[in-house]
Each structure stands twice: as C-alpha cells, then as structure tokens.
Amino acid sequence: MIRYLDEYRDPRLIEAIADRIRASAPTHPINLMEVCGGHTLTIFKYGLKHFLPSSINLISGPGCPVCVTDNSYIDYAVALSARPELIIASFGDMLRVPGSTGSLQSAKADGADVRICYSPLEALVIAEMHPERQVVFLGIGFETTAPLVASAILRAAERDLTNFSVLSAHKVMPPAMQAIIQAGEIALHGFICPGHVTAITGPEIYEFIARDYHLPCVVTGFEPLDLLEAILRLVEQIRAGIAKVENQYRRAVKPGGNAQAQAIMREVFEPAPATWRGLGTIPQSGLRIRDKYRDFCAETKFPLTLEPAVDQPGCICGDVMRGLKTPPECPLFRTICQPEHPCGACMVSAEGTCATYFKYHQSIP
Amino acid sequence: MCLAVPMKVIEISANQARAEVGGVIYRANLDLLSDVSIGDYIIVHAGFAIEKLDEETARENLAIWQEIATLAEQKERRTAL
Amino acid sequence: MTKITHAHGTGGQYTHDLIKNVFVRHFNNAQLNALLDSAILTAPSRQLVFTTDTHVVQPRFFPGGDIGRLAVAGTINDLAVCGACPLWLSTAFIIEEGFDLDELEKIVSSMQTTASAAGVSIVTGDTKVVNKGEADGVFITTAGIGIKLYSQPLEPARMAPGDSILISGYIGDHAAAIIKARQLFDIDLSVESDCAPLNSLTELLCSRLATIKIMRDPTRGGVATTLNEFVAGGACGIRIYEDKLPVRSAVLGLCEPLGFDPLYLANEGKLIIVVSSAESDVCLDLLRSHPLGKHAAIIGEVVAQPSGRVLLRTTIGSNRVLEMLTGEMLPRIC
Numbered sequence: 001m002i003r004y005l006d007e008y009r010d011p012r013l014i015e016a017i018a019d020r021i022r023a024s025a026p027t028h029p030i031n032l033m034e035v036c037g038g039h040t041l042t043i044f045k046y047g048l049k050h051f052l053p054s055s056i057n058l059i060s061g062p063g064c065p066v067c068v069t070d071n072s073y074i075d076y077a078v079a080l081s082a083r084p085e086l087i088i089a090s091f092g093d094m095l096r097v098p099g100s101t102g103s104l105q106s107a108k109a110d111g112a113d114v115r116i117c118y119s120p121l122e123a124l125v126i127a128e129m130h131p132e133r134q135v136v137f138l139g140i141g142f143e144t145t146a147p148l149v150a151s152a153i154l155r156a157a158e159r160d161l162t163n164f165s166v167l168s169a170h171k172v173m174p175p176a177m178q179a180i181i182q183a184g185e186i187a188l189h190g191f192i193c194p195g196h197v198t199a200i201t202g203p204e205i206y207e208f209i210a211r212d213y214h215l216p217c218v219v220t221g222f223e224p225l226d227l228l229e230a231i232l233r234l235v236e237q238i239r240a241g242i243a244k245v246e247n248q249y250r251r252a253v254k255p256g257g258n259a260q261a262q263a264i265m266r267e268v269f270e271p272a273p274a275t276w277r278g279l280g281t282i283p284q285s286g287l288r289i290r291d292k293y294r295d296f297c298a299e300t301k302f303p304l305t306l307e308p309a310v311d312q313p314g315c316i317c318g319d320v321m322r323g324l325k326t327p328p329e330c331p332l333f334r335t336i337c338q339p340e341h342p343c344g345a346c347m348v349s350a351e352g353t354c355a356t357y358f359k360y361h362q363s364i365p
Numbered sequence: 366m367c368l369a370v371p372m373k374v375i376e377i378s379a380n381q382a383r384a385e386v387g388g389v390i391y392r393a394n395l396d397l398l399s400d401v402s403i404g405d406y407i408i409v410h411a412g413f414a415i416e417k418l419d420e421e422t423a424r425e426n427l428a429i430w431q432e433i434a435t436l437a438e439q440k441e442r443r444t445a446l
Numbered sequence: 447m448t449k450i451t452h453a454h455g456t457g458g459q460y461t462h463d464l465i466k467n468v469f470v471r472h473f474n475n476a477q478l479n480a481l482l483d484s485a486i487l488t489a490p491s492r493q494l495v496f497t498t499d500t501h502v503v504q505p506r507f508f509p510g511g512d513i514g515r516l517a518v519a520g521t522i523n524d525l526a527v528c529g530a531c532p533l534w535l536s537t538a539f540i541i542e543e544g545f546d547l548d549e550l551e552k553i554v555s556s557m558q559t560t561a562s563a564a565g566v567s568i569v570t571g572d573t574k575v576v577n578k579g580e581a582d583g584v585f586i587t588t589a590g591i592g593i594k595l596y597s598q599p600l601e602p603a604r605m606a607p608g609d610s611i612l613i614s615g616y617i618g619d620h621a622a623a624i625i626k627a628r629q630l631f632d633i634d635l636s637v638e639s640d641c642a643p644l645n646s647l648t649e650l651l652c653s654r655l656a657t658i659k660i661m662r663d664p665t666r667g668g669v670a671t672t673l674n675e676f677v678a679g680g681a682c683g684i685r686i687y688e689d690k691l692p693v694r695s696a697v698l699g700l701c702e703p704l705g706f707d708p709l710y711l712a713n714e715g716k717l718i719i720v721v722s723s724a725e726s727d728v729c730l731d732l733l734r735s736h737p738l739g740k741h742a743a744i745i746g747e748v749v750a751q752p753s754g755r756v757l758l759r760t761t762i763g764s765n766r767v768l769e770m771l772t773g774e775m776l777p778r779i780c
Contacts, residue, residue: 002387002698004371004406004418007427014762016434038368047764091411118631118704119412121394144369148413151396196369199408199416224762225430251423252408252416261397261415339772350705360766370703383634387699390634409703412632 004251008223009046017228018051024235025053031187032056032234033180033323035173036194037064037351038222044360046224056231059186059323060356062176062276063194065141065169066093066349068321070275071309073169074099077138079304080167081112086302087130088114089123090138096348100310120152120166127156127164136298139168144196146170146287147261150268153289153296167298168289171274173197174205175285181213186323190216190234192227195249200265202257206245214243221249268293277345278318317344320353327357334358369410371418374403384409450545455575468551469571472558477534477569485569487534493594495530497521500587506553508627510619510638513586514553516714518560518568519643520665521590526645527661527717529596529652535561536589538572542581553584564643566590596652602676604659609748610726611684614647614717614733615640615741617669618697621711625700637696642715647738655729657722664718667771668710672718673756674770685757686746686768709758710771720748 007013034040040060043049049058062068078099081088088104095105095116108114113133117123120137127135139149149166156164177191193206198219206217216237220230230248237243247253265287274286289297311317314332319325327333327346337343339355346354372384372391380395384407391409395401398414406418453460470479477485501517511519518535525532537557541550561568598604623639625631644663651658664672669691673684693708701708715738721729726744733739749757756768 002370002695002702003373004420004423005702007423009761011761011763012434012438013427013430016430016437019437020433044766046760046762047766050764116630119394121412122632144410144415147397147415148394148411151394151413154396196408196410196415229430251419251426254416254419258397258416260399264397359769359772368703368705372703385699386703387695387697388636389696389699391703392632 005223008221008225010225013225014051014228017225017232021051021056021228021232021235022053024232024239025055026235026239027055029055029057030189030235030238031059032190032192032231033059033061033188034192035061035063035177036192036197037067037349038196039063039192039194039220039227040353040356041351042222042224042227044356048224048227051228052231056235060320060353061180061323062279062321064346064349064351064353065145065171066097067317067345067352068171068176068276068278069094069097069140069169069345070277071099071311072275072306073167074103075101075306075309076304077104077167078102078107079306080136080298080302081107081114085133086113087126087133087135088112088138089117089126089135090114091140092116093349094138094140096342097345098312098342098348100307120149124152124155124161124164127161128159131163134163134165134301136302137164137166139166139170142171142173142194142197143200143265146269147200147265150264153268153293154264156296157293162295165296165298165301166289168269168287169274170269170287171276171285172271172287174208175282176276176279177209179279179282180322181209181215183322188215189238190218192230192234193217193219195219195221195226195253198249198257199253200258200261202255203245203247203253204256210243210245216243217245219245219247219249219253221252276321278321312343315344317346317354320346327354330354369408369415371406372409374401374405374407377401377403382407382414384414448547450541450543450547450550450575452543452575454541455573461573464573468547468554472551472554473561473568474558475567475569477567478571485534485536487569487591490593495525495528495592495594496589497524498587498589499524500585502582502585503624504582505627506549506583508639509623509636511623511641511714512553512556513584514555514557515560516641517586517588518557518564518566519641519714521588522564522566522643522645523663525590525592526643526648527600527663529594529600529648529658529661530592531595531649532564532566532590532592532645534591535566535568536570537568538587540574540576540581540585542583543575543578545584550584560643564645566643595649596658598658600658600660602660602680605676605680605682605720605748606659607682607748607750608723609659609720610723610729610744611673611686611746611748612719612721612726612729612733612742612744613669613692614644614719614739616692616694616697617664617713617716618693618701618708618711620714622697622700624712631704633700635696635700637694640713640715642738644715644717644738647717647733647736650736651719651729651732654732655721655725657725659720659722661717661719664713664716666712668708668712669718670709670756670768671770673768676720677754677756679754681753683749683752683755683757684746685749685759687759688761690743690745692741692743709768723747
C-alpha cells in the first residue's frame with residue numbers, strides 16, 4: 001500500500017537474500033556494527049536475526065543522536081528552560097532524556113515552556129508568533145538533520161529574527177567510527193553505514209575506513225530487504241578478503257551526496273570537538289555554529305556555567321554505545337530502567353539500543 | 366537515525382512541495398533539494414526533502430531479487446518432485 | 447446567559463434552569479424527568495453489569511465525534527464487551543467557569559443522539575462548576591448499568607489454544623483523527639474517529655455464537671495492549687499476523703513518517719473477539735454483515751506457548767514479542 005516501502009518487506013525476496021547469506025556466511029564469528037538508530041530499529045522490529053546464521057553478530061554502535069548526547073547538554077537545556085523569557089523547542093525524542101538533575105519533561109511539568117517540533121521550521125514559526133520571547137531550538141542529529149537546522153538558521157537570518165537561536169549538539173559520524181576502531185575494544189569485521197546520513201554526505205566519507213583499516217563498509221537503506229542485502233554484501237567482501245565502500249541504497253544515495261544540502265550545512269556550521277556519551281571528546285566530530293551566525297548560537301547568547309554533569313550511578317549507556325555491552329547485561333535494564341522511567345538516554349529514545357531491546361524483545365524462532 | 370520516508374510530489378510552490386504518502390499530504394521544504402518535479406518521489410526528513418528517489422534504480426534492484434526468488438522457488442519445486 | 451458561571455453550580459435557580467433547559471430537554475426519559483435524587487430502576491432477573499468511565503479528551507470536537515459521543519459510546523462499549531445489553535447511564539459534569547453554553551448543549555445533544563441510537567437512556571446526573579483554570583473546559587464522568595445477555599462467563603481464563611482472534615475493522619482511526627484535530631503536524635489527512643456504540647454488534651454475536659471466550663474494545667494503548675491484557679499471567683499466549691491487520695492507507699501514511707505503530711493507536715469503536723476455531727468463520731461472517739464490522743478480519747490465534755505473551759508474525763515471516771504500550775508515543779526524528 002505504501003510504494004517504495006512495502007516492496008522491501010516482501011517475504012519472498014527476504015527469504016531469497018537470507019538463503020544467499022546462509023550459503024556465503026563464514027563459519028567463524030564475524031561482527032558487523034551498525035551506527036544508526038534507524039537500523040537498530042529495523043533489525044529488531046523485523047526480527048532480522050532470525051534470518052541470519054549464528055556466526056553473524058550484529059552490534060549496535062553510537063548511532064542514535066539522542067543517546068550520544070552528553071548529560072551536560074541536557075543540563076544546559078534544562079537550565080535555559082528555567083528562564084521565563086525562553087521557549088525551548090525540541091524534537092520529541094529529547095524530552096524525557098534524564099540529565100544530572102532532571103529532564104526537559106520534568107522541567108515542563110514544573111512550568112517551563114518546552115514545545116515539541118516535528119521540524120525546525122516550526123520553531124521559527126514559534127519565534128515569529130512570540131516576538132517578546134526568545135526561542136532556543138535544540139539542534140540534535142547527525143548529517144541528515146544538521147542541514148535542516150542550518151536552513152532554519154539561514155531563514156532566521158534572512159528575516160532578521162532576533163529571538164531565534166540553536167543550541168547545537170550536532171555531530172558527524174565518521175570520527176566516532178574511527179574512535180571505535182582505534183579503541184580496539186571489539187573485533188570488527190565491517191560496518192553497516194547509515195543511509196540517510198550518506199544521502200547527504202555521499203559514500204566517500206567512509207573511504208578512509210576501507211583504506212586505512214581494511215574494513216568493508218556498505219551504505220544501507222532502512223527496510224528489511226536493504227539490511228539483509230547489505231549484510232550479504234559485507235559477508236561476500238569478508239569472504240573475498242576485500243574491503244571497499246559499497247552503496248546498497250543506490251535509489252537514494254548518489255556519488256557525492258546532496259551538494260546543495262552540504263553547502264548549506266557548511267555555510268552555517270564548522271567542525272569542532274564534541275563530547276559523545278560513552279566515547280568522550282572526539283576532535284572534529286561536532287558541528288559548531290560559525291561566528292558569522294553567532295546571533296543564532298544559543299551558547300553565545302545565553303552563556304552558562306554549570307555544575308559538572310553527573311551520570312546515573314550504574315548506568316552503562318556508554319558501554320552500550322560502544323557496542324561493548326548489550327542492554328540485558330546492564331543491571332538496571334528492565335529493573336529500574338524502563339521506558340516509563342528511564343535512567344539513561346539509551347532507554348528514552350525510540351531508537352536507543354535499550355529501548356529497542358525492551359520493546360522488541362528477543363526474537364522468538 | 367533519520368526517519369525519512371519516500372513521498373510522491375503532487376504540488377510545488379516556491380520552495381515548498383506538497384507530497385503524499387498513503388493519501389496523507391505532507392509539506393516538504395525544498396531548501397535542500399530544489400531540482401524536484403511533480404510525480405517525483407522524495408525522501409522527507411523532519412519536514413525537508415533531502416533526496417530524490419531514483420525509481421529506475423529501485424525497480425532494477427527489486428527486479429533482480431524477484432528473479433532470484435523465482436529461480437530459487439523453481440529449484441525447490443524441482444527438488445521436491 | 448451564554449456562559450457557565452458559578453451561579454450554575456450553586457444548586458439554586460440557575461442550576462435548576464440548566465438542568466431543565468439543557469439536560470432534561472435533551473436526555474428526556476421518565477426516570478430523569480422525575481428529577482429525584484436518584485433514578486428508580488426496575489431490576490431484571492439477570493446478572494447486572496456495571497461500569498464507570500471518565501472523559502477529558504482534547505480537542506472536544508474532532509472528525510467523527512466529540513467528547514459527549516465518546517463518553518456515551520465508551521461506557522456502552524464497556525458493558526457491551528462484557529456480553530451485556532446496556533440500559534441506563536448516569537453522567538456527571540465538572541464544568542469550568544466561562545464555558546460556552548452553546549458548546550455544552552452541542553455536547554449534551556450529541557450524547558443523547560448516541561445514547562438513543564443505542565437504545566440507552568441517561569437517567570441521572572450531576573453538575574458542578576469550578577473556577578477558571580481548575581478544569582480543562584469540561585470533564586465528563588459516566589457510569590452504566592446493563593443486564594448480562596451471554597450465559598457464559600467472558601474472561602481471559604476461558605481462552606484455549608486454537609481459539610481464533612478477530613477484529614471488527616480498521617485500527618488506529620480514532621488516534622489518527624485526534625492527531626489531526628490537535629494540529630500537531632502540518633498535514634492533510636482525512637480520517638474520522640471510529641467512535642461508536644458497539645452494543646448492536648455484540649448483541650448479534652452473543653445471540654448467534656456459543657463459544658465466545660472474551661471480547662474487548664482496544665482503546666488507549668491499542669490492540670497490542672488489549673491482547674497483552676488477555677494473556678497476562680495466564681496459561682496461554684497469543685499469536686497475531688501483521689499482514690492480517692486491517693489498517694487504512696491513510697493511517698499508515700501517518701504512522702510511517704512519524705514513527706507511530708498502528709498496533710498501539712487508540713480505537714473507540716472496534717471490537718476484539720476470541721471464539722473457538724469452529725465458530726471462527728461464522729463469527730467473521732456475522733461481523734461483516736454488520737455496518738460496524740464490514741472490514742473485520744481474523745488476525746490470529748490463541749497458542750499454548752509462550753504463555754503470557756503476545757507474538758507478532760511480521761510481514762517478512764519472522765516472529766517477535768509484542769509488548770504492552772510503555773511510555774508515551776512521541777513523534778521521533780530518529
């Protein structure tokens with residue numbers, strides 16, 4: 001019923017690919033990491049592990065932008081929300097992430113003006129409707145979302161809005177992938193690369209992983225057929241002992257990516273160090289608003305000094321983000337940490353690894 | 366990450382498209398993708414079009430798997446006999 | 447006077463006028479018209495079935511319904527799914543000072559239209575007025591009494607492996623209509639709430655089927671939550687098939703881009719029924735013969751293992767456990 005979605009959920013085609021995977025799979029265990037919450041979700045929602053031989057391990061990496069956001073950012077946003085003249089506008093996923101002292105949801109319950117937006121453009125509309133208040137949009141997301149937020153900032157600049165700014169926690173994926181490889185904590189044999197990030201950036205951003213670390217990378221779409229096809233291609237590369245960047249998601253990802261979106265992103269943002277939950281500070285992995293647009297940078301407009309961020313004791317979201325632990329290995333999982341009362345970001349975000357494990361459970365044969 | 370689904374463009378005005386999925390009509394900003402025509406399928410993320418779907422590539426890819434699936438089924442039937 | 451004021455809540459002349467001109471005028475039945483402190487009802491010789499419900503929906507008017515229709519249909523449905531013939535409702539209003547009297551009349555009129563179409567009378571009620579800001583417009587609490595028609599008990603413990611599970615039609619319509627009415631997203635969507643009393647449908651089923659095990663209307667939390675309620679702590683499990691679920695294209699068109707799952711969306715006029723496999727086809731035919739069941743489908747079966755769990759066979763042929771709704775469904779970007 002939905003074109004270009006349903007065809008990729010056809011059980012006949014799924015079975016055909018799964019057959020090929022089973023025929024080509026090595027006998028020794030291989031670890032494939034995906035770095036995109038959307039992929040985590042599809043793997044669990046469709047029970048894809050059911051179709052794979054036990055030698056293939058799918059590991060979730062730091063692919064959920066909400067989950068990799070450090071507590072210090074949440075604390076900043078919560079502190080800003082306490083100011084009566086500020087309206088905090090955010091994507092829905094961020095609201096229930098617990099910071100050191102509370103979440104935006106609890107701040108809202110205490111009277112803070114926090115509003116959910118499906119698109120950053122809605123935050124602009126709020127700013128235009130409330131010229132007497134200041135709107136701060138929480139800029140979360142990787143290279144798929146950053147160009148949208150950049151576009152919103154450019155529009156704000158065009159319209160000379162003085163009451164709109166963005167608190168940027170935008171990040172880019174390749175430095176984090178490199179950090180995980182260099183940390184060497186898990187033996188990795190290949191990457192399932194995020195399809196929509198790559199639609200913006202182009203597949204070239206992963207070349208260094210294949211070249212310098214001899215790890216195959218396959219750019220992958222989000223439907224079950226896409227993921228299984230990507231796994232097949234990785235398995236075939238591993239078997240052949242080669243390592244290159246392949247594009248499974250060719251219907252949406254073009255060589256070079258979306259130049260128009262990249263230009264807008266580069267106009268507003270520049271690379272900067274960023275702190276990733278579980279990975280620490282990684283150089284060149286974040287996006288900071290350029291000086292030219294400092295009037296739209298919430299950190300510049302509303303500087304704050306905060307107490308150092310504190311993590312929930314016992315929370316191992318960091319280890320989960322690095323693929324070292326699975327949620328069931330966390331003592332808080334399902335006991336005190338549940339979607340209704342999450343302890344950490346991995347449980348809050350709909351695509352967080354812990355939330356996904358909780359909701360979609362283990363596959364039953 | 367990056368929840369985005371293909372939607373069919375039914376109308377374009379200035380830098381905005383109205384695009385449809387399952388009969389529900391969404392607005393998609395075209396600031397990041399201006400080369401769009403009516404009838405195109407666009408991938409929309411958080412209210413913005415981020416890429417155009419290459420329908421021919423999609424159909425080719427699906428056709429290959431359809432053929433493989435058919436061949437596998439035929440082989441299975443022959444083996445069963 | 448066009449607005450509700452505290453005067454309407456004092457119990458004095460204004461209250462009496464409100465009762466006479468709005469509630470009695472619309473609800474109009476012998477028990478209510480007597481305006482006694484309680485309704486005098488003649489108890490039948492069957493088992494009585496009794497329920498209560500409370501309604502605070504926003505917005506109060508939405509495509510396909512309103513808070514009044516929702517209140518009456520919801521209460522009737524709680525009785526109907528227990529195999530009862532609903533007879534009498536009570537309704538209590540907590541109204542915010544300043545509430546528009548015209549709007550109140552529209553709600554009350556809608557309640558009567560819904561009730562009378564279902565053969566039910568609203569026989570007693572109460573009104574209170576609170577200060578501005580202390581209620582969100584109007585809160586409606588209802589209670590309902592019916593008489594048990596179906597001779598067998600209807601409860602989860604009666605389910606047995608092999609039983610069929612059916613749903614009366616498209617899922618997620620009510621939630622979609624509310625999402626549209628709240629204008630949370632800039633979308634064009636024409637789906638109406640399915641809000642409707644189900645008693646004529648359940649009475650048909652009760653009169654012709656000997657092996658109904660349990661029925662429920664999947665409201666908040668959706669089909670997934672209701673099915674989990676059926677199996678919780680019990681000896682059986684349930685398996686349903688994703689490709690058998692009736693979902694409108696428009697509801698899918700809402701769910702896919704926003705990250706919602708139709709299995710967790712609220713319905714206000716749908717029935718889930720569990721019957722023996724022997725009566726499965728007859729049940730389907732009966733459902734489809736009724737205006738409220740035209741798109742009914744068999745969606746799964748009761749299984750012995752895993753007990754206490756609901757399994758979903760996905761469209762691609764794998765299985766996963768379907769949990770109850772946890773937390774709120776917020777639209778996601780990720």
